[in-house]
Amino acid sequence: MSSYHIDQIDQKILSFLVKNARMPYLEIARECGVSGAAIHQRVKRLENAGVITGSRLLVKPQAIGLNVCAYISISLSESTKYAEVISHLKKIPEIVECHFVTGRHAILAKVYCLDNDHLMEVLLNTIQKIPYIQSTDTMISLDEPIERQVWVKDFKRRGVE
Numbered sequence: 001m002s003s004y005h006i007d008q009i010d011q012k013i014l015s016f017l018v019k020n021a022r023m024p025y026l027e028i029a030r031e032c033g034v035s036g037a038a039i040h041q042r043v044k045r046l047e048n049a050g051v052i053t054g055s056r057l058l059v060k061p062q063a064i065g066l067n068v069c070a071y072i073s074i075s076l077s078e079s080t081k082y083a084e085v086i087s088h089l090k091k092i093p094e095i096v097e098c099h100f101v102t103g104r105h106a107i108l109a110k111v112y113c114l115d116n117d118h119l120m121e122v123l124l125n126t127i128q129k130i131p132y133i134q135s136t137d138t139m140i141s142l143d144e145p146i147e148r149q150v151w152v153k154d155f156k157r158r159g160v161e
Helices: 008-019 025-030 036-048 079-089 116-125
Strands: 066-076 095-100 107-113 132-142
Touching: 008 025, 008 036, 025 036, 036 095, 066 079, 066 116, 079 095, 079 107, 107 116
Parallel strands: none
Antiparallel strands: 066 107, 066 132, 095 107
């Protein structure tokens, strides 16, 4: 993605939308001191530049019975089979995030399960049966004290553009 210059009004817009993607453009316009049409145009520009990639409804996993959050580090027997392993992992609905990482393991996956038995089922009968997965290391999250979207701020003051 090419670099897109974000000014102070764009930063304010992003800050409001990250906190509440359903915030009306007219309310954002009042807060920013510009017209509703200007907010609409700026949001469209941010979307076209790939800065905003969509909006979504967030569901609290525990509210629907997904009481276990775990992080699974996955080692591969052959690193060249990464794409093939990812295609298998994409089919597992319990996996909500997946990252290609540095360190001892190649992949870090975040999963939500109903309980520990469900987690064990996903691990033993699904993930560990995928070809080229050599081993897994699982950490269960006991608490999530910080949960938020990306931090939107004026990065120029910190020397980052």
